[in-house]
Amino acid sequence: xxxxxxxxxxxxxxxxxxxxxxxxxxxxxxxxxxxxxxxxxxxxxxxxxxxxxxxxxxxxxxxxxxxxxxxxxxxxxxxxxxxxxxxxxxxxxxxxxxxxxxxxxxxxxxxxxxxxxxxxxxxxxxxxxxxxxxxxxxxxxxxxxxxxxxxxxxxxxxxxxxxxxxxxxxxxxxxxxxxxxxxxxxxxxxxxxxxxxxxxxxxxxxxxxxxxxxxxxxxxxxxxxxxxxxxxxxxxxxxxxxxxxxxxxxxxxxxxxxxxxxxxxxxxxxxxxxxx
Amino acid sequence: xxxxxxxxxxxxxxxxxxxxxxxxxxxxxxxxxxxxxxxxxxxxxxxxxxxxxxxxxxxxxxxxxxxxxxxxxxxxxxxxxxxxxxxxxxxxxxxxxxxxxxxxxxxxxxxxxxxxxxxxxxxxxxxxxxxxxxxxxxxxxxxxxxxxxxxxxxxxxxxxxxxxxxxxxxxxxxxxxxxxxxxxxxxxxxxxxxxxxxxxxxxxxxxxxxxxxxxxxxxxxxxxxxxxxxxxxxxxxxxxxxxxxxxxxxxxxxxxxxxxxxxxxxxxxxxxxxxxxxxxxxxxxxxxxxxxxxxxxxxxxxxxxxxxxxxxxxxxxxxxxxxxxxxxxxxxxxxxxxxxxxxxxxxxxxxxxxxxxxxxxxxxxxxxxxxxxxxxxxxxxxxxxxxxxxxxxxxxxxxxxxxxxxxxxxxxxxxxxxxxxxxxxxxxxxxxxxxxxxxxxx
Numbered sequence: 001x002x003x004x005x006x007x008x009x010x011x012x013x014x015x016x017x018x019x020x021x022x023x024x025x026x027x028x029x030x031x032x033x034x035x036x037x038x039x040x041x042x043x044x045x046x047x048x049x050x051x052x053x054x055x056x057x058x059x060x061x062x063x064x065x066x067x068x069x070x071x072x073x074x075x076x077x078x079x080x081x082x083x084x085x086x087x088x089x090x091x092x093x094x095x096x097x098x099x100x101x102x103x104x105x106x107x108x109x110x111x112x113x114x115x116x117x118x119x120x121x122x123x124x125x126x127x128x129x130x131x132x133x134x135x136x137x138x139x140x141x142x143x144x145x146x147x148x149x150x151x152x153x154x155x156x157x158x159x160x161x162x163x164x165x166x167x168x169x170x171x172x173x174x175x176x177x178x179x180x181x182x183x184x185x186x187x188x189x190x191x192x193x194x195x196x197x198x199x200x201x202x203x204x205x206x207x208x209x210x211x212x213x214x215x216x217x218x219x220x221x222x223x224x225x226x227x228x229x230x231x232x233x234x235x236x237x238x239x240x241x242x243x244x245x246x247x248x249x250x251x252x253x254x255x256x257x258x259x260x261x262x263x264x265x266x267x268x269x270x271x272x273x274x275x276x
Numbered sequence: 277x278x279x280x281x282x283x284x285x286x287x288x289x290x291x292x293x294x295x296x297x298x299x300x301x302x303x304x305x306x307x308x309x310x311x312x313x314x315x316x317x318x319x320x321x322x323x324x325x326x327x328x329x330x331x332x333x334x335x336x337x338x339x340x341x342x343x344x345x346x347x348x349x350x351x352x353x354x355x356x357x358x359x360x361x362x363x364x365x366x367x368x369x370x371x372x373x374x375x376x377x378x379x380x381x382x383x384x385x386x387x388x389x390x391x392x393x394x395x396x397x398x399x400x401x402x403x404x405x406x407x408x409x410x411x412x413x414x415x416x417x418x419x420x421x422x423x424x425x426x427x428x429x430x431x432x433x434x435x436x437x438x439x440x441x442x443x444x445x446x447x448x449x450x451x452x453x454x455x456x457x458x459x460x461x462x463x464x465x466x467x468x469x470x471x472x473x474x475x476x477x478x479x480x481x482x483x484x485x486x487x488x489x490x491x492x493x494x495x496x497x498x499x500x501x502x503x504x505x506x507x508x509x510x511x512x513x514x515x516x517x518x519x520x521x522x523x524x525x526x527x528x529x530x531x532x533x534x535x536x537x538x539x540x541x542x543x544x545x546x547x548x549x550x551x552x553x554x555x556x557x558x559x560x561x562x563x564x565x566x567x568x569x570x571x572x573x574x575x576x577x578x579x580x581x582x583x584x585x586x587x588x589x590x591x592x593x594x595x596x597x598x599x600x601x602x603x604x605x606x607x608x609x610x611x612x613x614x615x616x617x618x619x620x621x622x623x624x625x626x627x628x629x630x631x632x633x634x635x636x637x638x639x640x641x642x643x644x645x646x647x648x649x650x651x652x653x654x655x656x657x658x659x660x661x662x663x664x665x666x667x668x669x670x671x672x673x674x675x676x677x678x679x680x681x682x683x684x685x686x687x688x689x690x691x692x693x694x695x696x697x698x699x700x701x702x703x704x705x706x707x708x709x710x711x712x713x714x715x716x717x718x
Contacts, residue, residue, distance in 0.1 A: 068574055069573075070570060070573070070574075089573070089578075089580075090570075090573035090574055091573050091574075091575075091576050091577055091578045091579065094573070094574055094575060094576040095576050099574065099575075100574055102570075102571070106568050106570065106571035107568075107571070108563070108564050108567035108568060108571065108572075109567060109568075110567060110631075110684060111560070111563060111564070111567060112692075114695055115560055115563075118557070118560055119557075119560050119561060119564045119572070119575050119577065120575045120576065121557070122557050122558075122560065122561045122564075122575070122576060122577055123576040123577075125556075125557035125558075127556075127557070129553075129558055129585075132552060132553060132556035132557065132558050132559075133549050133552045133553050133556070134552070135552055139556070143556070143557070144696070146557070147695055147696070148698070151695065151698075151700050152700065152701065152703075154700075155700045155701065155702055155703060156703050160700045160702075163695060164694060164695065182575065183574075183575075186575055186576055
């Protein structure tokens with residue numbers, strides 16, 4: 001198990017290929033003259049709670065945007081459950097089982113809390129356009145079922161009393177929770193959380209960490225988390241990959257990362273490196 | 277405030293009935309002039325078209341300036357059919373009708389074929405096999421050529437099908453027309469003309485939307501404006517292709533078949549259709565595209581598909597509105613469909629509230645009736661002052677209530693139904709509960 005912490009370049013994984021839910025190889029993204037992500041390689045085992053960290057502008061969100069199909073890849077490959085995602089459009093990737101949240105919350109602001117979750121069921125609504133406009137066939141039953149499932153889902157997250165409220169009227173913490181609930185309603189096998197603790201005070205961060213642990217325990221899924229705050233990542237992630245300037249600089253358990261020379265330098269600079 | 281236990285459709289139905297019967301009897305007893313009677317009809321026709329635009333812009337968030345183009349397609353398309361019926365233009369009675377239906381079926385067939393053939397996959401496979409021997413830019417050419425050949429073959433097939441269908445349809449339709457009693461035959465032709473006007477506008481909207489909807493909002497607006505100008509120019513020169521459209525001289529001798537019952541009937545049908553669409557999963561997905569396109573995509577919503585759907589249904593509404601308009605005055609002129617007129621539905625939906633069906637209907641009736649009533653009320657020689665008063669009212673409304681009359685609110689049956697009241701089972705494990713057990717364990 002010595003290979004757990006490896007520096008960039010010689011990549012070796014500790015998970016056999018068939019146990020990887022996500023397998024990213026040589027991922028590169030070039031914006032004009034900027035190499036935002038450069039030969040990025042990582043893999044995430046099934047049911048893992050995995051962290052991706054790095055200083056501002058390291059390219060973490062760009063990696064997420066490529067996994068979810070919002071950005072096209074310049075080079076490399078992303079395999080989800082052993083199958084290449086290639087240039088699938090975002091909605092197809094979601095239907096394969098990858099859901100995400102956003103760094104700056106992207107709820108459907110002018111829709112109700114319930115509708116926000118119900119939209120996640122759109123791909124599985126179970127009735128066609130003709131049935132929708134005539135209100136015949138499967139519409140009634142499916143719509144009722146879909147609504148009840150969405151309500152039950154909200155109840156899990158303690159939002160059942162808020163269902164008819166507009167999403168924009170929720171307090172910040174509840175908006176975060178709703179966004180996570182909405183992502184989970186799409187029934188992902190892999191959940192990507194992009195800086196879920198951004199803009200939260202220490203108390204809220206504590207609640208959030210409990211929430212993430214809860215999701216990981218209760219739902220049958222893998223979580224990949226981008227985070228800025230070391231405290232969150234170190235607190236909940238089993239495995240961590242650190243990136244800087246678009247490249248992987250270290251990977252390993254939180255303990256190993258905490259003591260990794262390269263990581264300390266990346267975060268704090270060389271002079272203050274010893275103080276972490 | 278206690279909520280009324282009355283089902284929401286009852287007051288809405290009551291208002292609709294009162295409006296319908298009121299105008300109907302006022303006209304049959306002669307207490308409103310033929311002019312006012314037309315004003316009421318044009319108000320609802322405008323509402324139909326504006327509802328279509330509200331679906332595109334208000335609900336789906338795609339800023340379109342080309343709506344008047346679809347209105348024109350519906351008007352001219354349907355007028356060709358009915359004019360053909362009353363004048364027996366091409367010798368065979370149902371000529372225009374069968375041509376139009378056959379052509380639409382041909383286009384749809386071609387589209388379905390092209391989709392089923394999965395040309396993008398084919399191209400990828402060809403590229404894969406040839407990339408070893410060729411440079412990338414050569415491979416692109418080599419892989420595109422067979423696709424073009426396939427598309428040409430499909431189009432040729434579609435043309436053949438259209439020609440064949442035309443013969444069949446022409447025979448069956450003209451046989452049906454002669455066997456049916458005159459009154460029923462006439463109504464059937466009118467229904468088919470309205471439907472054809474609508475579906476043709478929808479089909480054109482779909483084809484125009486496929487490439488254009490990939491553009492962002494403002495760019496899409498300019499592109500659709502270009503489309504509206506193209507339609508306008510085409511109409512001005514239409515007599516070069518189809519003599520009876522008469523180009524810039526204006527198309528005359530269209531039967532005047534539109535009346536209050538037709539307008540109201542079509543209006544009610546379309547409103548029900550639109551409301552049901554918006555209050556379904558598809559409708560929620562359409563609205564989610566307006567709210568946040570990227571979030572909608574990552575929720576599994578096929579954004580491009582829903583944009584084209586909304587655009588085509590919006591075009592359908594405009595086309596049907598145009599068809600009713602054509603048969604209201606019996607005269608069509610390209611200047612009715614110039615781009616300045618194209619701003620009318622836009623003004624109406626912004627005034628009524630983007631994303632409100634009720635608001636659009638109120639604003640349509642309000643604006644049309646206001647402008648036409650001012651013509652009557654203002655003293656002789658001052659009629660043109662209505663275009664001073666109307667903009668001032670517009671300015672005041674926008675300054676005092678920028679979200680429009682209704683905002684995104686709805687009234688009565690248009691409102692989104694509240695989720696059914698039921699006891700939601702509180703799960704035995706929630707995040708907080710799990711945190712509590714964890715801390716106990718610790």
